[in-house]
Each structure stands twice: as C-alpha cells, then as structure tokens.
Amino acid sequence: MEVPEVFRFPFEPYPIQLDFMKNLYQCIEQGKLGIFESPTGTGKSLSLICGTLSWLTDHDQHKKLQLEQKLNILKKADELEVTSKPSANELGEPRWFTLATKNVRNSHEQRRIMSELNKILWQEERIKKLKQRVQNISSNALNNSESELHVFAANTKKYQTSELVTLEDDDMLIKDDSDEELPVEEPCEEMLDDTKIIFASRTHSQISQFVREVKKSPFGDSIRLISLASRQQLCINEDITSLKNSTLMNERCLEMQKNRSSSTSKTDDGRPLKKAKKSSCPFRDHKRIQLLRDISVTEVADIESLILSGKKQNACPYYAARTAISDAQLIVVPYATLLKKNTRESCGLKLHNNVIIIDEAHNLLDAISSLHTICIWGHQISQVHWQLLQYHQRYNACLSAKNVLPIKQLLFFLSCLMKSLGMHGKPSEHNHQVGLEVECKGDEKMYECSKFCVEAGFDHINIHALVEFCEKTKLPQKLLNFKPVTAEVTPIGAFKTFIGKLQSDRVQKDCAPIGETDWKGTSLMPILEFMRCLRNSDQDGRVLCVKKVLPSGGYLKYLLLNPGALFKDFVNEPRAVIVAGGTMQPNSEFRFQLFGAAGSAQSRIMTFSCDHIIPPDHVLPLVLTRGPSNKELDFSWANRSNLLDELANFLSNINQVVSGGVVCFLPSYDFERQVFEHWIRNNYISKLENRKKLFREPKEAKDVEHVLSEYARSIRQFTNPSSKCGKNGAMLLCVVGGKLSEGINFSDDLARCVIVVGLPYANSQAATLKEKIDYLDNNTASFLPEGEVRSPGQIYYESLCFKAVNQSIGRAIRHSKDYAVLILADHRYSRPNSISALPGWIARHLKVSANFGPSLASIRKFLSMRKQVEADALRIGTQENALSGGKTDSTTYSHSESSL
Numbered sequence: 001m002e003v004p005e006v007f008r009f010p011f012e013p014y015p016i017q018l019d020f021m022k023n024l025y026q027c028i029e030q031g032k033l034g035i036f037e038s039p040t041g042t043g044k045s046l047s048l049i050c051g052t053l054s055w056l057t058d059h060d061q062h063k064k065l066q067l068e069q070k071l072n073i074l075k076k077a078d079e080l081e082v083t084s085k086p087s088a089n090e091l092g093e094p095r096w097f098t099l100a101t102k103n104v105r106n107s108h109e110q111r112r113i114m115s116e117l118n119k120i121l122w123q124e125e126r127i128k129k130l131k132q133r134v135q136n137i138s139s140n141a142l143n144n145s146e147s148e149l150h151v152f153a154a155n156t157k158k159y160q161t162s163e164l165v166t167l168e169d170d171d172m173l174i175k176d177d178s179d180e181e182l183p184v185e186e187p188c189e190e191m192l193d194d195t196k197i198i199f200a201s202r203t204h205s206q207i208s209q210f211v212r213e214v215k216k217s218p219f220g221d222s223i224r225l226i227s228l229a230s231r232q233q234l235c236i237n238e239d240i241t242s243l244k245n246s247t248l249m250n251e252r253c254l255e256m257q258k259n260r261s262s263s264t265s266k267t268d269d270g271r272p273l274k275k276a277k278k279s280s281c282p283f284r285d286h287k288r289i290q291l292l293r294d295i296s297v298t299e300v301a302d303i304e305s306l307i308l309s310g311k312k313q314n315a316c317p318y319y320a321a322r323t324a325i326s327d328a329q330l331i332v333v334p335y336a337t338l339l340k341k342n343t344r345e346s347c348g349l350k351l352h353n354n355v356i357i358i359d360e361a362h363n364l365l366d367a368i369s370s371l372h373t374i375c376i377w378g379h380q381i382s383q384v385h386w387q388l389l390q391y392h393q394r395y396n397a398c399l400s401a402k403n404v405l406p407i408k409q410l411l412f413f414l415s416c417l418m419k420s421l422g423m424h425g426k427p428s429e430h431n432h433q434v435g436l437e438v439e440c441k442g443d444e445k446m447y448e449c450s451k452f453c454v455e456a457g458f459d460h461i462n463i464h465a466l467v468e469f470c471e472k473t474k475l476p477q478k479l480l481n482f483k484p485v486t487a488e489v490t491p492i493g494a495f496k497t498f499i500g501k502l503q504s505d506r507v508q509k510d511c512a513p514i515g516e517t518d519w520k521g522t523s524l525m526p527i528l529e530f531m532r533c534l535r536n537s538d539q540d541g542r543v544l545c546v547k548k549v550l551p552s553g554g555y556l557k558y559l560l561l562n563p564g565a566l567f568k569d570f571v572n573e574p575r576a577v578i579v580a581g582g583t584m585q586p587n588s589e590f591r592f593q594l595f596g597a598a599g600s601a602q603s604r605i606m607t608f609s610c611d612h613i614i615p616p617d618h619v620l621p622l623v624l625t626r627g628p629s630n631k632e633l634d635f636s637w638a639n640r641s642n643l644l645d646e647l648a649n650f651l652s653n654i655n656q657v658v659s660g661g662v663v664c665f666l667p668s669y670d671f672e673r674q675v676f677e678h679w680i681r682n683n684y685i686s687k688l689e690n691r692k693k694l695f696r697e698p699k700e701a702k703d704v705e706h707v708l709s710e711y712a713r714s715i716r717q718f719t720n721p722s723s724k725c726g727k728n729g730a731m732l733l734c735v736v737g738g739k740l741s742e743g744i745n746f747s748d749d750l751a752r753c754v755i756v757v758g759l760p761y762a763n764s765q766a767a768t769l770k771e772k773i774d775y776l777d778n779n780t781a782s783f784l785p786e787g788e789v790r791s792p793g794q795i796y797y798e799s800l801c802f803k804a805v806n807q808s809i810g811r812a813i814r815h816s817k818d819y820a821v822l823i824l825a826d827h828r829y830s831r832p833n834s835i836s837a838l839p840g841w842i843a844r845h846l847k848v849s850a851n852f853g854p855s856l857a858s859i860r861k862f863l864s865m866r867k868q869v870e871a872d873a874l875r876i877g878t879q880e881n882a883l884s885g886g887k888t889d890s891t892t893y894s895h896s897e898s899s900l
Helices: 015-029 044-083 095-140 145-162 204-216 246-256 286-298 303-313 317-323 335-339 341-346 361-371 378-398 401-420 429-433 436-441 449-456 463-473 475-481 494-511 524-534 568-572 588-596 640-657 669-681 684-688 701-718 767-779 792-809 832-836 852-883
Strands: 033-037 197-201 225-227 263-266 272-276 330-334 355-358 374-377 443-447 541-547 555-560 576-581 605-609 619-624 660-666 692-696 729-735 753-757 820-825 847-849
Touching (some): 044 576, 197 335, 330 335, 335 355, 335 361, 361 576, 361 588, 361 792, 401 463, 449 524, 555 767, 619 852, 640 660, 640 852, 660 669, 692 701, 753 792, 767 792, 847 852
Parallel strands (some): 033 576, 197 355, 225 330, 619 820, 619 847, 660 753
Antiparallel strands (some): 374 555, 541 555
C-alpha cells in the first residue's frame, strides 16, 4: 500500500505530526522495527492513534479487495482452461492430466480464499449485530441503572457472608495424575485471525489518558477497543479486592471458580467427619460476561468505565476484557501484561502478525529488566521452609512416593538457599572474626546461575521439574493454611542485632519492586519466580548473594543483564514493533541492546525524530561552563563540594532576570541535602528568597501534590503585577530521576527556566552496574557502528545519565505557544558526545558560553522579547474578541496538554 498524503485527524495537523504519521504508516507497512521520538507537547499520542488506525483501516480493506481479486482471477483461469484447445505440455504429459492437476490446485486455492472471505463477512455481520444488540439493551436500561447497582451490592454482600471457601484435607493433599481433575475448557468458535494493534504504556493513568485520546479522535465511533488490566484493577468482588495483595487475589479468584457442591466425609462408624462448602464467584456468569464483552467491544471504554459497566451488569470485567480480545482491533495493556510471557499467554494475547506499539519507551530496557528481576530475602526462605516442613510432616503418610520425592527435593533446595545466606540457626564463625564495620557493610558476591547452583549445593536437582511440580499441584495455595514463622537466629549481641535489623528493613525497601515490599500469603511464589530465573542462560543474568549481620536479613537477587534475550519473540513474531517516546536519545541502546541483541538485522530498524512543535525562537538552550566568579563549573563527585557558594550566586543571578518559575534539577538527593544545609549555614536562603520563594522536592510521594500546588500558587501570587512584595515567582529544587523529573507538566510560568546542575552519573562501583558494564563490553562489541571509539559499557553508562537529563529537560515547554530557557550548568555538557546525546530540537540550537555575564544578558533579552510578543498577541486577541462580540469557538481541539 502507498503512504497516504492525507490522514484523518481532529484538526489540521502540524507538518511534524504529518511527517510522524507518514513514517509510522511506512514503518508498519514495510514490517520494520521503529524507534520514534516526538517531544512532549507535540501531540505524539494523537499522531500514534491516527497513523496506526489509518493503516489498520486501509489494511483491512486492502486485504478484502485482494482476496476478491484473486478469487476472480482463479475463476477466469478455470473458464480459459475449459475453452482452450488440448495440447501437450512441455513435459509431454497428457492434456487431461495437466488440466485435472490445475483444477485441483485452483479448487483448493478457491476454497481457501472463500473461507477467508466468509470469515471476514461473518465477522462484519457479527459486529453489526453486536452493536445493534448493545444499542437496544442500552435504550431499555436507561432507567434501571440504580436498581442494578443495588442488586450488585446485595449479591456481593450475600456471597461475602454466607458462601466463603474453606480448605479441607482433601483439598490439601497432592494427588497423583490419575486423581487430578481435568480443567473444563469453554468451547470457542473459529475466529478471524486478523491483524490487531497492541498498545502498551507504563501506568494505568497513561492508559486511561490514551483511551480518552482515542475517543476524541476521528476513529472513536468505529474502532473496537479493549483495555486489559490485572485483577487488582478490574475485580469487583469485594471478597477478593479486600485481600489487597495481587497473589492472594489471584489464588482466591481461582479457588472460587471450582464451583463444587457441599460434600461430607464419614468415619467407619458413620459419624460425619468434615464438610466443605464451596461456591463460584457471583459475577462469573457466562451469559452476563458475554453481554459485558459485547458492550466493551462496541463502545470505547477505559478501565473505570469497564468497571462501572461490570457493576451494572453484575458481570466480571476482568474475564469480559479477556474474552473480548478476539473481537478487538485495538488492545491497550500495561507493560507487565505485554512484556511478561507467562502473563501474556495467560491472557490469550498473541504477538503473531500484530502491530506492537510501546509508548513512553525511554526506559523500556530498564522496565524489562525490572519485570524479570526477582529478590528473595532470608526470612521468606525460612518461612517457606517451615511451612513446607509442617506440610510434609502432616501429610507424609497420605502422599504417594511419587509426590514425596519432589517435596523432599524442594526442602533440600530451600535449605541450600538458607545456607548460602549463612542461616544455620546460630552465628557463623565468620561473624565473630570480622569487625563491626565489615559486618554492617555485608558480604556481597556475584555468581553465574550455574556456578551459584554448584556453590549452593543443589546442582544435581532438576529445577525445571520442581517448578512444574509446584505449578501442577498448586503447592503455593496448599501452603496458605500453614501460618509462617520466622526462623530463629541466635542473637549476636544486642547492638549488632539492632543494626542488622535496620539493614534488613532498608534492604527490603530498596530491593523490592514498587508495591511488592511485603509479600503476603505464601512466600513460595517469589521463590518459584527465582527458580524460573535460574533456568535462564548464564550469559543473560547473574545471581547476587548478599549476607548480613542478621542472616534472615540477607537476600538473593537475580539480575537480568540482557533484556534483548527476552525480546526475541517481539522481533520474530509481530508484523512490526514501534517504540515511541518524548525523549528517545541516545537511541543506540534500542538499536543494539534491544533489537540487535534480540537477533534483528540493523537494516530492519527504522528511526524517526522530529523537532518540537514550538518555533526555534521559543527556546534558549545554553551550556554554561563558568559561574559568576569565573570558576569552572565542574560538578563531578570529587569537585562539587567546592562549588556550593558558586551555585548559590549562580542561582541568585538567574532569579533576578527570570520572572515566574525556575525549576533546578540537582544530580542526587545527597547533593541536594548538602546544598541546602550549606545555604542555611551561610545565609544564602534569605538571599535567594528575596526574589523567589524556595521549595524542595518532598521526601514522601504523598507530599508531592501539596508541594506542587503551593509552588504554583506562589508563582501566581508573586508574578501578579499588583504584588508589591519584591518577589517575582518561585524556585523549586528537584533531583534528576526523582519524583518530579517524570510525568509532571511545568508549562508556561511554572517553568520559564529549567536548570540541570551537573551530570547525574550513577555509582560505577556498584556491583550490579559493574556486572552490567562487563557484560556489555564482553558480548555486544560486535553491534557497535564503525568509527565508534567508546566501549559498549561506556555508551550504556553515559546513556543512563543522559536519559535522566533529557527527561528533566522535557518538563518545560508543553505546548506550541510556550517558551523557556534551558540551562545545562557544567562544562562537560560542551563535549561532542554530550551534545549528540541531547534531543535534536535542543542540540541544533544549543549555545555554549564560557562567560557568565553575556549569558545572563542573553537570557534577559530572550525573556523580555517573548514577554513583549506575548503581550502583543494578548492585546490583538482581546481586540478581535471585542469585535466579534465575545464569541469563541468552543469546539476547537486543544493542542496543549494539561499542566499543574
């Protein structure tokens, strides 16, 4: 198909938006792997929607037209064969044999094409009927919504109070294969295997925002969209949602679906022994779920709307969304659902021949690594060991030898993990020999997977078979009835034990993924995840073993070093893959560490980067190499403490010329604390607050909203012409990579100047980072382009820094009429490698200044010019509004995004 010149768009697209959609269309049509960069505020989401859905619409029409044309050609070929004169072919075969062979071949091809056409026509007719059915139901149910919600509440309460599941000994026993109940699968008709668009984003709020954009697009009335999420987001059964923890929710939901009737066991003399009462979820009704599926497919709905519809219909939104996948054209999912193979397959989400779009992909490699990195602590291992030991002692006589063996193997495996962390029930000799300083620091060691298995002493055990045994027998659920206890450890001394406990708590918070710092229920689930990781190739990951003073506070952590190894399915199966974001520079990691490591040829990779939507004269990017007293600005770790006074004077001068908000990003939390304490001791705070009220990034996430609202209020107050307090705005101190460096819109006066102080390089001596750099140097050097003098590890190390810098810079300039000054305060930003790592729309206009005075003058001139233009535009707009009688067009689609 040819790339169209015109796309369906809610307004006249900007040239950069049109270029974006054309390149996106071409990338999908040619089956390439695309890296697309469009700065925030340029309408990236809308361009993705209109570009991909335009291609999908054209593709479906083109596919149907091609099938019809092929069918007509085959029919005409049959007619020509009948009317042609008989003659021998080149091989000398008889005419009748040749004709019969062609007829068989043509008939088979015609039947195949007719089958495909019938599927398409059947699907079109089916969707029409679904829409008509939903429309009829909606019109009849307008007055019944309140009563349906009352029924929903009553049903939930009924099942909560009277139909709770209880586990009995029959459920706790591990049965042989012949005794296991076979799952009953619902029959499904053969569906049309059409191409779908799968869109993934990091958070549910981003997904909801994307769905709202789809609604406002020209495709909002015709596209079939479904949003997938976990039970935590979609479940409406309060008996399950009250559990909070995702693992317990999944186990409870699956348990409620058994739907067995009550059964009573008796003793030899006929007395009743036990009774187990089980029930299915009240919202797991097949017909109601089908109805909710039809509603969700025919109407563009986000997760919140799907939940509301589920409550009205008394149907499960989680299973309705999963059953709607086959009918949907656009499937919207969070990262975890798409990137984790087990989750993806359990949802029925297929990659084959589909188009994958991954938005906000600037940290995609980190997201893949994080999703496949697992950390288990000593106390978790001891809890599971105790639970499994109690289970084995209680049911040993009832279990067959076939099932006792893997349980004993699992107990041995857990004891090996405990020994690797020094958990012997009493302090090891090592703890007595070393000093307190060494003990507090802990003992860290990195292993390859196979070497760790040998070192821990379980290399003779078949890990794969043990994982399959636990999954097949549902052993984690069976251990829920055994209350875990923490293994006792002989005290080392009150003070040392206290320090060890503090370290244990801190390590758990630092190492655990967000929302997973407290594994409730059985701890066997994370240990099973760790066992699955041990099956990976030695080349792709490492095991970090950390021993602590309190052995139960130590932990084992699997680190994924090669995200590309888990991305191979995305390179081989889909038609095309698009990774998109506002700041995708430097993109070398996507080319080499993601697509290249997954086996893709570099010729298949396509890149696109567009300028910002603002004119070039709306941004003033500067690199300042020297401060007000002509000191070189070198905020490296060894030198930054010598520049605290220079930084205060530097910011004080900026505050004098910038009216509105100034957002200053510092390289780390430690440095931010050091800077603020130094300013307090030397009375710089009052000097800075003569012109701007000073705010700091809060320590707790719950305080972010309050700080931002106060910051915005101060800017509105002090930039008001009637204000006579002498202040001209506010300043916000943030940290690169912190809570305010992503997802916050500092538009207009909220950020007339963004300053990034120093380069936020990570600690190169950290064990995990050193291992990652060594891996890249040893395994990815062949992917480097010709002429590249830096090693892969060095490129990765620098890209970590500049991805964070680019995200911070992107907080300002959020729409076409916005403007701001961007200051990079460090002489190292003037290096060619640093400039090339910045977004193109900044790098092309970047000015490097060696003198602070002229730079301050250029900032003053730029801001005064933009204010004058802004005032003129406001005056002209006011005059035009007065001439038109105050009428405005309220239907115009907003080009800008929401700000604070």
